[in-house]
Amino acid sequence: MKTIGWIAAASVAATMLAQPVLAADLEQLKEQGFARIAIANEPPYTAVGADGKVTGAAPDIAREVFKRMGIEDVVASVSEYGAMIPGLQARRFDAVTAGLFMKPERCAAVAYSEPILCDAEAFLVKKGNPMGFKSFEDIAKTEGAKIGAPGGGTEEKLALDAGVPRDRVIVVPDGQSGLKMLQDGRIDVYSLPVLSLNDLKKKSGDDTIEVFAPVAGAPVYCDGTAFRKQDTALRDAYDKVLAEMKESGEFAEIIEPYGFSAAAAKSTSREKLCKG
Numbered sequence: 140m141k142t143i144g145w146i147a148a149a150s151v152a153a154t155m156l157a158q159p160v161l162a163a164d165l166e167q168l169k170e171q172g173f174a175r176i177a178i179a180n181e182p183p184y185t186a187v188g189a190d191g192k193v194t195g196a197a198p199d200i201a202r203e204v205f206k207r208m209g210i211e212d213v214v215a216s217v218s219e220y221g222a223m224i225p226g227l228q229a230r231r232f233d234a235v236t237a238g239l240f241m242k243p244e245r246c247a248a249v250a251y252s253e254p255i256l257c258d259a260e261a262f263l264v265k266k267g268n269p270m271g272f273k274s275f276e277d278i279a280k281t282e283g284a285k286i287g288a289p290g291g292g293t294e295e296k297l298a299l300d301a302g303v304p305r306d307r308v309i310v311v312p313d314g315q316s317g318l319k320m321l322q323d324g325r326i327d328v329y330s331l332p333v334l335s336l337n338d339l340k341k342k343s344g345d346d347t348i349e350v351f352a353p354v355a356g357a358p359v360y361c362d363g364t365a366f367r368k369q370d371t372a373l374r375d376a377y378d379k380v381l382a383e384m385k386e387s388g389e390f391a392e393i394i395e396p397y398g399f400s401a402a403a404a405k406s407t408s409r410e411k412l413c414k415g
């Protein structure tokens with residue numbers, strides 16, 4: 140009996156080893172009936188309503204493109220920006236649709252679609268911008284000034300690259316926390332893309348704060364939907380539908396009510412953005 144056990148175990152092991160590293164291919168996702176997407180809950184890019192409904196320009200585009208690919212729906216998980224790529228690679232998600240801006244180091248780690256949502260960077264500051272912050276370098280040279288930014292996010296990296304010491308770059312989990320920390324004086328500036336801060340400021344109803352934009356010296360970024368490196372066939376199928384929607388005007392119909400420009404996304408490319 141023991142011998143049979145060993146043979147059975149060996150054949151199972153051999154079969155498992157023989158399995159290729161399965162990409163999340165189109166047929167698999169069609170069968171699954173949904174694509175698992177990572178979002179951040181940062182309106183107007185991504186949002187989760189009190190009723191749990193997922194909206195925002197990025198998930199709305201993804202839902203429509205996947206539907207036209209035969210994948211009926213999307214199931215979203217909220218993630219910190221810095222955890223999105225590791226989560227994708229660990230197969231916790233099938234795609235990242237969160238305004239994850241294309242940058243060379245990210246392009247090296249994932250397979251991005253063509254550009255979708257473009258935006259400049261901004262600062263949320265006290266009314267009148269009393270510390271005169273116009274760039275990340277201004278914050279670096281202001282002794283003791285603290286900036287709030289998303290963990291693993293673009294603004295955190297821009298601040299560190301501009302010379303803001305690590306202990307003056309405060310990781311902020313979400314917009315509401317950043318707003319409160321600024322209002323309480325625990326940070327002197329909170330940085331997110333322009334449309335995110337405009338949305339946050341408008342909903343706050345707080346006239347003691349204001350948005351400064353665009354941040355001098357910071358590029359205009361664009362996101363794309365991010366897939367695993369090995370899932371390029373899935374990404375190419377996504378891009379084909381995305382291009383059709385850009386051409387037909389349906390792409391603009393989805394993103395422009397959120398404040399994004401279809402022309403901005405159509406004016407650039409993954410190739411250009413991944414070059415940096």
Ligand code: 6CS
Pocket residue numbers: 181184220237238239240289291292293294295331332335
């Ligand atoms: O891609 C990023 O890192 C940035 N994208 C958005 C939409 N918000 C903040 C984040 O740092």
